[in-house]
Amino acid sequence: MILFSPNTSRAVRNIFSYLLGITVVENLNRYLGLPIPIGKKKKEAFNDINNRLSCRITSWTMRLLSFGGKEVFIKAVLQSIPTYALSIFLAPKGVIEDIQAKLSKTWWAGKDKGRFWTMLPWKTLCKPKGMGGLGIRDVRLLNLALLGRQVWRLINNKDSLCFKVLSSKYFPDSNIFKAKKVDKASFT
Known part of the structure; x- marks a missing residue:
């Protein structure tokens, strides 16, 4: 099509x-799981990702998972769901907070489905294991790293079709760090 x-x-x-x-x-x-066009409301574009996270969390019975099982579930399953979208868009702060809240709730939730008590702050859980954390990736830093990787690819592959298309519109002098301001009307 x-x-x-x-x-x-x-x-x-x-x-x-x-x-x-x-x-x-x-x-x-x-x-690829994202609405086209995105428009001005990026938060709505991430609604599907939040729904998929919620469905995946509810599909697993948390009371049957040990803390080791929850760690693998969070790292291998839940954190992989938003990766593509985070590599394309700078996610709004509210979306990142929602994703991290779901991950935290998954980690701390016990047998009862009611309230739960967080014994450590989320930032502590995101530290590497050698520094007393669990090595869970911080969603905001992951988002920035994935976007940085896209910039790195553009800098190192100036012969690619992607670079040629983007540079002709946004940075005609071939300097990605001096890109023109984007007109909001061009995305609608």
């Missing part, structure tokens, strides 16, 4: 559809 900008004429759409042998669609709701 291919989705064209509303400014693309019907004739151009038909030519590309014929040449590429693919179907033209007027609306593409999701791509």
